[in-house]
Amino acid sequence: MDTEFPQEVRIQAEQLRRGTLGVVPEHGLEEKLARARRTGKPLRIKLGLDPTAPDIHLGFAVVLRKLRQFQDLGHQVVIIIGDYTALIGDPSGRSATRPMLSPEAVQDNARTYVDQLARILDRDRTEVRFNSEWLGKLDFAQVIQLASRMTVAQVLQREDFADRYARHQPISLHELLYPLAQAYDSVAIEADIEMGGQDQTFNILAGRDLQREMGQEPQAALFMPLLVGLDGVKKMSKSLGNYVGIAEPPDTMFAKLMSLPDALMRDYFVLCTDLPVPEIDALLQQAGSGAVNPRDVKRRLAREIVALYHSAAIADRADAEWMRVHSAGELPSEMPEVLLTTEHAREGNVWICRLLVVAGMARGTGEARRLIEQGAVLLNGTRQTDVNVEFPLHALNGTVLQVGPKRYARLKT
RNA sequence: GGGGAGAUUCCCGAGUGGCCAAAGGGAACAGACUGUAAAUCUGUCGCGGAAUGCUUCGCAGGUUCGAAUCCUGCUCUCCCCA
Numbered sequence: 001m002d003t004e005f006p007q008e009v010r011i012q013a014e015q016l017r018r019g020t021l022g023v024v025p026e027h028g029l030e031e032k033l034a035r036a037r038r039t040g041k042p043l044r045i046k047l048g049l050d051p052t053a054p055d056i057h058l059g060f061a062v063v064l065r066k067l068r069q070f071q072d073l074g075h076q077v078v079i080i081i082g083d084y085t086a087l088i089g090d091p092s093g094r095s096a097t098r099p100m101l102s103p104e105a106v107q108d109n110a111r112t113y114v115d116q117l118a119r120i121l122d123r124d125r126t127e128v129r130f131n132s133e134w135l136g137k138l139d140f141a142q143v144i145q146l147a148s149r150m151t152v153a154q155v156l157q158r159e160d161f162a163d164r165y166a167r168h169q170p171i172s173l174h175e176l177l178y179p180l181a182q183a184y185d186s187v188a189i190e191a192d193i194e195m196g197g198q199d200q201t202f203n204i205l206a207g208r209d210l211q212r213e214m215g216q217e218p219q220a221a222l223f224m225p226l227l228v229g230l231d232g233v234k235k236m237s238k239s240l241g242n243y244v245g246i247a248e249p250p251d252t253m254f255a256k257l258m259s260l261p262d263a264l265m266r267d268y269f270v271l272c273t274d275l276p277v278p279e280i281d282a283l284l285q286q287a288g289s290g291a292v293n294p295r296d297v298k299r300r301l302a303r304e305i306v307a308l309y310h311s312a313a314i315a316d317r318a319d320a321e322w323m324r325v326h327s328a329g330e331l332p333s334e335m336p337e338v339l340l341t342t343e344h345a346r347e348g349n350v351w352i353c354r355l356l357v358v359a360g361m362a363r364g365t366g367e368a369r370r371l372i373e374q375g376a377v378l379l380n381g382t383r384q385t386d387v388n389v390e391f392p393l394h395a396l397n398g399t400v401l402q403v404g405p406k407r408y409a410r411l412k413t
Numbered sequence: 414g415g416g417g418a419g420a421u422u423c424c425c426g427a428g429u430g431g432c433c434a435a436a437g438g439g440a441a442c443a444g445a446c447u448g449u450a451a452a453u454c455u456g457u458c459g460c461g462g463a464a465u466g467c468u469u470c471g472c473a474g475g476u477u478c479g480a481a482u483c484c485u486g487c488u489c490u491c492c493c494c495a
Contacts, residue, residue, distance in 0.1 A: 168491045231440090232451085241441095255449080262450050295448040326449055351462065366461050367442090374443040374456065388462080404442075405449055 005030045009037060012073055019062070019271045021198055021223040024205065028220030032192050036075065043075040046191035046207075046219065048131075048182055048200075050082050051109040056116045057243035058305070059227035059236030062271045063195055064120040066224060070193075071125040078189050079117065081110045084132040085181045119246060119309070134188040135181055146180055149213055150206065155179060158202040179203045183210040191219040197226045227271055232261035250310045251334075254318035255406070257302035258326070262287075262294055265301055273304040299323075331400060335408040340396060349390035352377070359411075361403040371403060378402040 005013075005027075013029045023029050036043045047067060056064070067077045083106045114128055138146070155176050156162055164171050179202055186194060186207035194204045201223065208218035226235040229242025236243045244256045260268060265287075269280040287294040299319055306315035325332045338359040344350055356368035356377065369387050371377055377384045380399045397413040 170490060259449065262448095265450095293448060294450075298448085298450075322449095346462090353462070364460070366463085367458090369461090369463085370457055371443065376443050404444095 005034050006037065009033045016066070016069055016073075016222075018277065019224065020066070021225050023223070024208075024221040028193070029222065032220050033073075036192075042125075043070065043192040044190060045070045045075055045077050046080060046186060046189060046194040047077065047196070048080045048082055048085075048185060048194075048203075049113060051086055051106050051113060055238050055243075055245055056113075056119070056247070057236055057238060057245050058268075058272050059229070059243065061120060061246050062227050063197065063224050064117065065272075066195060066222070068120055068122065071122040074125075076125055076127060077121060078127045078129060078191065079114075079121075080185050080189065081113065081128065081130045082182070082185075083107070083110060083130045084135040085178060085185075116247065129189060131181070131185050131188070135184065138184075143177075146184060146210075147177065149210060150180055152176070154206075155202075160199075179206045180210075183207040186219050187211050187214050187216060190216060192217075193220045193222055195222050195224065198223050199226065225267070225271070228264055228267065230256060230260055232264055244305075246309050250306050250314045250318040251321055251332075253306050253309070254302045254315070254322050255326075257305060258295075258298055258322060260298065260301075262298070265294075265298060268305070269301055273301065273308070275304060332408055335400070335410050337412050338401070338409045340393060340411055340413045342393065345393045346390075348393055350393055350396060351388075351390050352379075352384060353387065355391075355396075355401065355411075356403065359401055359403075359409045361401070361407055361409070376404045 009030055012033055016029060017023070025031075032043055035041075045067060047063060071077055083103075086106050110130070117126070156165060158179070161171060161176075182203040183206040185191075187210055191207065191211075194207055196204050201221075204219075204221040204223075208221065211218045228234070229236035229240060230244070231240070231242040234240055234242060238245075244253055248256075257268075266280065266284055269275055269283075270277065273280075283292075283297050283300065286292040287297040299322075302322075303312075303315040303319050306318050310318075321333060324330050340350060340355070340358060342348075344354055344358050351365075352372065353362070353365040353368035356362040356371065357365055361377075362368035362371055372384055372387050375383055375385070379401055381402075393413050396411045399411050401409045401411055
């Protein structure tokens with residue numbers, strides 16, 4: 001079967017398959033690559049973006065990195081900013097209706113997106129389109145025409161709709177149009193391959209159907225797994241707070257990655273680094289057998305990732321800093337400064353609970369009080385146990401406030 | 414259009430006149446342990462310079478010494494029938 005395709009194509013397809021969940025149809029990748037090679041026409045790889053949350057994190061980078069691979073093979077990436085579909089709000093992966101966005105917010109987010117995309121993609125091989133360009137031109141009759149090509153039963157097959165329906169949660173009628181709109185995007189840009197997370201399965205397959213209906217060669221679908229977030233349970237997302245942003249400072253990235261559950265190391269290695277798979281498996285094997293401290297394998301992982309978005313030298317520095325702080329128990333070399341003024345003092349003294357609130361370590365003095373009672377608060381390394389202590393304002397200058405295992409601040413007066 | 418069910422603190426979910434700032438679980442936070450992983454144990458988890466204090470149980474009124482719980486109207490959701 002494989003021998004139908006030239007060796008070069010088979011090798012490329014093999015590389016592109018790394019980390020993917022699968023391709024529809026099975027040999028779609030090979031077919032498209034072979035055709036591009038034959039005709040000399042680069043493939044058009046589609047990725048649709050929902051301009052709601054413009055922060056790119058490692059989970060999203062998984063898909064972008066895959067696109068970059070295509071670009072490095074000479075293909076064209078078409079990013080679709082779903083400014084029009086954002087009026088609907090993609091129901092994918094949601095258990096609740098999404099709020100609609102204002103046009104201004106969509107524009108803002110789109111701009112931010114494009115800037116960040118440049119960190120991973122090759123600008124020369126990236127085309128950015130807004131789907132209002134074609135969706136906005138459809139009139140009601142055309143929408144009806146399109147909608148007639150899909151049945152309610154098909155749409156309700158979608159896991160998130162089915163789930164919400166089963167749980168008696170509301171589904172607005174307009175949400176049902178979302179897959180149709182996204183499918184039409186594929187027709188509009190004549191996509192050869194559409195990339196997406198597994199939560200996009202239905203939408204992407206709908207694109208194939210619609211393309212076929214409209215006389216185009218159906219796109220192949222390439223599915224990427226959703227990267228599990230730092231909590232080890234849910235998909236990485238900004239709103240869940242379990243993410244690592246690709247633009248975050250190296251020390252933050254490193255520390256976040258070190259808190260990753262062991263079980264996720266392989267996924268992160270495969271999806272977020274360029275390390276060859278056999279090498280990854282060798283590392284994990286060593287960690288598993290006890291030959292190497294798993295912590296050090298995780299450090300390797302963190303270094304690889306930080307190096308991708310910063311540099312190898314910066315990654316090494318972040319590693320050293322992390323070891324210094326977490327292994328040797330020393331203070332971080334940099335910590336946020338908190339300025340205390342007479343405003344925070346009473347008769348020249350600062351109440352310790354007030355201090356925590358000013359430093360942003362507690363939401364209110366009630367919470368501060370609890371943290372102290374639980375022994376979480378250290379001032380210059382000394383555990384504070386008295387909820388009522390006050391310190392003279394000037395005496396606090398230069399002291400280090402630590403709350404819990406990872407929050408530090410240097411006080412200034 | 415008709416009939417029925419429901420809206421509780423971040424989430425799920427108990428609570429049907431006082432013992433309710435509201436059970437239980439999850440998440441989160443903190444402590445112990447550790448490789449700042451996982452697992453486990455413990456504690457906290459509306460606000461609060463803490464008080465027999467204040468503000469919460471979809472929204473607005475009302476009954477009552479007293480309401481998350483009863484009544485009226487409103488908003489929203491789900492189910493069944495058409």
